[in-house]
Each structure stands twice: as structure tokens, then as C-alpha cells.
Amino acid sequence: MTLKLGVPSKGRLMEKTFDWFGARGVTLSRTGSDREYAGVVDGVEGVELVLLSAGEIPRELSAGRIHLGVTGTDLVREKLGQWEQQVEELAPLGFGGADLIIAVPACWVDVETLDDLDAAAAAFRAQHGFRMRIATKYHRLVREFLRDNGVADYQLVDSQGATEGTVKNLTAEGVADITSTGDTLRANHLKILSDGLMLKSQATLFRSRTAPLTAADRTALDCLLTQLELDGKAD
Amino acid sequence: MPQKAEVKACAAKLHAVFEQAGAQSVEMPVLMPAEVLLDLYGEDIRGRAYVTSDALRGEQMVRPDFTVPVVQMHMAEGAEPARYTYAGEVFRRQEDDDSRSNEYLQVGYEVFERDNPAESDAEVFALIQQALGDKSLRAATGDIGILAAAIQGLETTEARKRALTRHIWRPRRFRALLDRYAGRTPMPASRVALLAQDDPMAHGFADIGRRSQQEVAARIDILRAEAEAAPISALDVDLIDALLNVREALPFALEHIRDLAVDMPAIGPAVQRLRDRIDAMHRRGVDVETLEFEASYGRTSMEYYDGFVFGFYAPGRPDLPPVATGGRYDALTRVLGQGREIPAVGGVIRPDLLVELEAQS
Numbered sequence: 001m002t003l004k005l006g007v008p009s010k011g012r013l014m015e016k017t018f019d020w021f022g023a024r025g026v027t028l029s030r031t032g033s034d035r036e037y038a039g040v041v042d043g044v045e046g047v048e049l050v051l052l053s054a055g056e057i058p059r060e061l062s063a064g065r066i067h068l069g070v071t072g073t074d075l076v077r078e079k080l081g082q083w084e085q086q087v088e089e090l091a092p093l094g095f096g097g098a099d100l101i102i103a104v105p106a107c108w109v110d111v112e113t114l115d116d117l118d119a120a121a122a123a124f125r126a127q128h129g130f131r132m133r134i135a136t137k138y139h140r141l142v143r144e145f146l147r148d149n150g151v152a153d154y155q156l157v158d159s160q161g162a163t164e165g166t167v168k169n170l171t172a173e174g175v176a177d178i179t180s181t182g183d184t185l186r187a188n189h190l191k192i193l194s195d196g197l198m199l200k201s202q203a204t205l206f207r208s209r210t211a212p213l214t215a216a217d218r219t220a221l222d223c224l225l226t227q228l229e230l231d232g233k234a235d
Numbered sequence: 236m237p238q239k240a241e242v243k244a245c246a247a248k249l250h251a252v253f254e255q256a257g258a259q260s261v262e263m264p265v266l267m268p269a270e271v272l273l274d275l276y277g278e279d280i281r282g283r284a285y286v287t288s289d290a291l292r293g294e295q296m297v298r299p300d301f302t303v304p305v306v307q308m309h310m311a312e313g314a315e316p317a318r319y320t321y322a323g324e325v326f327r328r329q330e331d332d333d334s335r336s337n338e339y340l341q342v343g344y345e346v347f348e349r350d351n352p353a354e355s356d357a358e359v360f361a362l363i364q365q366a367l368g369d370k371s372l373r374a375a376t377g378d379i380g381i382l383a384a385a386i387q388g389l390e391t392t393e394a395r396k397r398a399l400t401r402h403i404w405r406p407r408r409f410r411a412l413l414d415r416y417a418g419r420t421p422m423p424a425s426r427v428a429l430l431a432q433d434d435p436m437a438h439g440f441a442d443i444g445r446r447s448q449q450e451v452a453a454r455i456d457i458l459r460a461e462a463e464a465a466p467i468s469a470l471d472v473d474l475i476d477a478l479l480n481v482r483e484a485l486p487f488a489l490e491h492i493r494d495l496a497v498d499m500p501a502i503g504p505a506v507q508r509l510r511d512r513i514d515a516m517h518r519r520g521v522d523v524e525t526l527e528f529e530a531s532y533g534r535t536s537m538e539y540y541d542g543f544v545f546g547f548y549a550p551g552r553p554d555l556p557p558v559a560t561g562g563r564y565d566a567l568t569r570v571l572g573q574g575r576e577i578p579a580v581g582g583v584i585r586p587d588l589l590v591e592l593e594a595q596s
Contacts (some may be wrong), residue, residue, distance in 0.1 A: 024477055038495050067291070081330040081331060081333075082330075082331060082332075082333070104268075105440070105442040105443050105444045105446070106438075106441075107438065107440040107441060107442050107443065107445065107448065107451070109429060109435050109436070109440075109451060109455075110429065110435075110451050110454045110455050110458065112425035112426070112429075113423055113425060115411070115423065116425075116426075118408070119398070120446070120450075120453070120454060122398075122401060123450065123454060124446055127450060128445065131273075131274075131278075132446075133279060140282075140283070140330065143278050143279070143281065143282055144282070146278070147278075147279055147282070148407075149401060149407075149408075150405040150407050150408025150411070150529045151408075152277055152401065152402070153277060153406065154277065154278060155273065155277065156278055156281075165442055167444045168444070170438070170444065170445055173445055173446055175443055189440060189441045189443050194425060197577070204496075209274055
């Protein structure tokens with residue numbers, strides 16, 4: 001058994017994660033071809049690199065199949081109930097920043113706040129005979145947020161990609177999605193509600209609270225955290 | 236965790252008590268079309284019920300309670316008056332507290348009867364109390380009908396009354412609306428700016444989506460009317476607050492609410508019903524002198540109780556959910572009845588909690 005570190009397997013998130021660890025003397029790299037999802041860790045003993053889809057890392061941490069993992073705070077909070085009991089946030093990595101927000105068509109000049117959204121949803125339901133649809137992939141977070149803010153008469157429709165296009169395609173009336181600059185929202189004629197910020201997310205290094213640690217794993221973890229200049233005592 | 240066999244035996248006993256009281260035993264399907272529940276409760280139900288699906292019937296919900304299927308069955312084929320009892324598992328999604336069960340037995344008793352709702356309320360409460368036996372449970376009662384009547388009696392626009400009624404079950408939003416309508420909180424800056432424009436519809440944004448520009452314009456008209464409407468008087472807000480704060484033994488609560496009714500004549504009929512209920516409960520041997528009444532009780536449950544509400548709690552066990560709950564749900568029969576309606580009241584007991592408390596004592 002070695003200490004397993006889960007890292008996103010693709011794209012900018014993977015590259016930036018490699019850079020972040022590299023800057024702290026821990027070299028992560030892929031082995032074999034570009035297409036092979038295997039990797040190595042240099043600079044600290046007893047740590048194995050596991051390349052995974054960022055969306056699966058929360059589940060793997062929760063199941064204890066990896067000890068450490070890099071993923072977005074948005075994904076951890078969406079996918080894990082009572083997330084603080086399953087994982088520990090070791091360090092925000094300073095990239096992959098995005099806000100989870102609620103957006104509606106810019107042409108809804110009467111809707112700027114959640115209070116407006118609630119009133120518009122009630123009128124919409126009376127007019128159209130169904131609840132106002134909000135497209136998202138963050139079902140749990142959005143539902144909790146809207147419940148806490150007393151918004152009723154809406155329904156969530158699942159959208160795993162190109163969510164900003166759903167309003168124009170008439171499959172939703174509003175969207176709840178992550179955005180970093182807001183450019184895609186604007187290009188799709190949408191605007192963010194002034195009190196519609198649900199969560200500020202960024203790529204974060206998490207430690208599983210459930211993964212079993214052997215004595216050797218514990219040593220490897222302490223070495224790695226020392227090397228990364230992080231303070232996260234194994235419990 | 237009590238033994239399942241013990242819990243089932245307890246459920247069978249309760250079920251027999253309800254049958255003895257004249258209820259017809261009914262069986263309900265475990266799966267129901269998700270659409271019905273989603274339409275009733277909205278997205279919140281997804282946080283509480285399990286959803287599954289197949290390619291033929293689409294989304295199905297694993298029953299989170301019996302009330303909705305029992306009402307549907309009654310509205311489709313039931314004779315009046317009717318009393319039903321059932322015993323079976325319900326399933327509740329638990330995402331934030333893993334100490335709460337996600338499946339447990341419920342034994343229920345439901346009454347569909349037009350005449351004398353106060354009598355039916357008392358019948359259900361007294362029967363549940365009797366079925367619970369001599370455990371020293373704390374009973375709490377309330378009546379959402381009184382608050383609803385108080386809102387209807389406010390001297391203000393129909394739009395405001397509708398909005399307040401819609402949010403009875405969301406106390407935070409209700410409070411925010413009441414404060415705004417009373418002029419206690421300022422209008423949001425974005426709304427002030429919108430209403431200051433001569434022609435807010437000349438915005439130049441692309442018209443996209445299902446919600447039309449006519450709907451946007453119609454809401455701006457409503458916002459203008461709202462901005463011009465006189466604030467709800469401080470006296471009226473104080474009366475609503477006083478009503479919401481009523482929390483004492485039933486006889487004192489009744490006195491208190493009757494005093495409030497002098498300034499809120501609209502709640503008169505609801506107060507009369509409370510009185511009739513107290514009398515009916517007394518006649519059935521309920522100790523009304525010590526029974527708690529809380530005007531806000533039931534406001535944070537799911538929005539289907541709209542009159543009398545009650546719950547039985549284990550003292551010293553705040554970790555446990557209520558052992559029994561119930562209430563009146565006339566509006567639910569209206570929604571599910573497709574044009575028909577009938578006054579209805581019911582309650583459920585959780586035998587697993589009863590057995591657990593038994594083992595503890």
C-alpha cells in the first residue's frame with residue numbers, strides 16, 4: 001500500500017496542479033504516452049499518482065480509495081453530504097477559481113434579486129402551468145441555496161454542459177452554473193442575480209478522513225505535507 | 236436500533252387500534268409518478284424523497300409518505316365519509332444527518348368528512364394519543380388556519396395577501412415580505428432604479444427564453460402598484476407578530492387569541508373553530524388544560540397542513556424526530572381532486588420510535 005494522490009487527468013487543471021506541486025519540489029508527471037492515465041511522483045517517497053476525472057475525485061476521497069486529491073470545492077460540496085466529516089481542506093491552490101451563481105435573461109429587467117426571482121417564478125407558474133426551470137448540474141447546492149432563501153415554484157432541470165445555451169433553446173428559463181469571468185453568460189444574453197452568488201470555488205487539495213493509513217503511509221503523508229509546507233496532521 | 240420484528244408487531248397493534256376505530260385498511264404502492272409530488276411540493280421534495288426511473292414510466296418516487304396516495308385514492312373512488320388506516324414503510328433521503336433513518340414504518344389514520352371538522356380534528360388527535368398509550372410524550376398543537384385568516388384580514392392589496400399566504404411555510408421569506416410591505420425595510424436599490432425609468436422596457440437586450448416581454452412588463456406594472464400601495468399599518472404588523480408569538484397552554488392561548496380577534500375580526504371564524512375543537516377534544520377525554528398550543532407550529536413542515544396541526548415528542552430526547560404527527564390538509568384534496576375537494580385530517584405514528592422509547596424506559 002502506498003499513499004495515493006488523486007489529480008485531475010486532463011487539461012489546464014492537471015497542468016496547473018503539476019505546476020503547483022512542482023513549485024514545492026514535488027514533481028508529478030505522466031508515464032508512457034499522452035493517452036495513458038498513469039503517473040509518477042518524484043521528490044518524496046511512497047506516494048503514488050492516480051489520474052482521475054476531477055468530478056470523480058470527491059467520491060474516491062469519500063470512499064477512502066485515495067488519501068489525497070485535488071478538485072474544486074464546488075464538486076466536493078455538491079457530491080458529498082456532510083463533506084467536512086469526509087474530507088479535510090488542506091490548501092487552496094490559487095487557480096481554477098469560479099463562482100457558482102444564478103443567472104437569468106438580461107431582458108428580464110424586472111428581476112435583479114432572489115426576491116424578484118421568487119415573485120417571477122410564481123407568476124410564471126400561473127401563466128405557463130409549470131414551474132420555472134433552472135438548468136444546472138449542481139442540484140444539491142442550488143436546491144439548498146434556494147430553499148434557504150425562500151424561493152419557491154421553480155424546478156431544476158439537469159444540464160451537464162453548455163448550460164448557458166438552455167434558455168435560448170427554451171429548455172430552461174434560468175441557469176445555475178459556475179463562471180469565472182461572466183463572458184459566456186453575457187454572450188448568451190444572461191445576467192447574474194445580485195444576491196445569487198452561492199459559492200466561491202477553487203482547486204483545492206483535500207485529504208480523505210476515511211482512507212486507512214498504514215505506518216508507512218503516515219510517514220509518507222507527513223513527508224509530503226512537510227515538503228509542501230502544509231500543516232495537516234493525520235488523525 | 237430496535238428489532239424489526241418488534242417494530243412490526245407494534246405497527247400491527249396500532250393498525251388494529253385504528254381498524255377498531257372504524258377505519259378501512261388500505262394498501263398503497265411504494266412507487267408513484269414523480270410528477271405528482273414534484274408538482275405539489277416543488278424541488279424541495281427531491282431533497283427528501285428518493286427518485287428512480289425506467290425508460291417506460293419515467294421518473295418514479297419511492298413513497299415519502301402515505302397521505303398523497305391515500306388522498307388520490309379517495310378522490311378517485313372513495314365514498315363519503317371515509318376513514319382509512321395503513322401500515323407500511325416510507326423512505327426519506329437523509330443528506331445531512333446520518334443518524335436519521337432513511338426507511339421506517341408509519342401507521343396512519345385519515346378521516347375524510349364534510350360535517351363538523353372540529354369533531355374530526357379531535358377524533359384524530361384523541362385516537363392517536365390513545366394509541367400511543369401511557370408513554371409520557373409531550374404533545375404540541377397549532378392551527379395554521381388562524382394565521383391564514385389573519386393574512387386575509389389585513390387591510391392591504393390582494394397581491395400582498397397572496398404573496399404572504401404563499402410563504403406561510405417559509406417563515407424567513409414571510410418575515411422579509413411583511414417588513415417590506417409595512418415599510419420597515421427599504422425597497423431594494425435595483426427596484427428603485429427600475430421604477431425611476433420612464434420606459435424600462437426600452438432596454439435593448441435580446442428577447443430570449445420562454446418568459447415573454449409582456450410578462451416582464453406586467454410584473455413592472457405590479458411593482459409600480461406595489462410601490463404606490465399604502466404600507467401595512469404598524470398596528471396590523473404588531474397583531475400578526477402577537478399572534479405568531481402565542482405559545483402557551485391551550486386555555487390561555489385561546490383567551491389570548493380571542494383578545495387579538497377583537498382587533499382582527501377576520502380570524503373570528505378560525506377562533507370559533509379552535510374553541511369547538513377544544514370542546515370536542517375535552518369531550519373525548521383529552522386533557523386540554525395542559526395541552527400546548529403554538530401559533531407558529533407546523534410552519535416549517537412541508538406545505539400541506541393548512542389547519543389544525545399536532546406532534547408528539549419524547550421529552551429529554553431532542554435528537555429524536557416526533558413520534559407522531561398530523562394535521563388537517565383540506566387544500567391538498569383540492570389540488571389532487573381535479574375540481575373536487577373534501578375536508579380531511581389525519582395523523583401517523585412511527586412504531587420504531589415507540590419501541591425504542593419502550594426499550595429505554
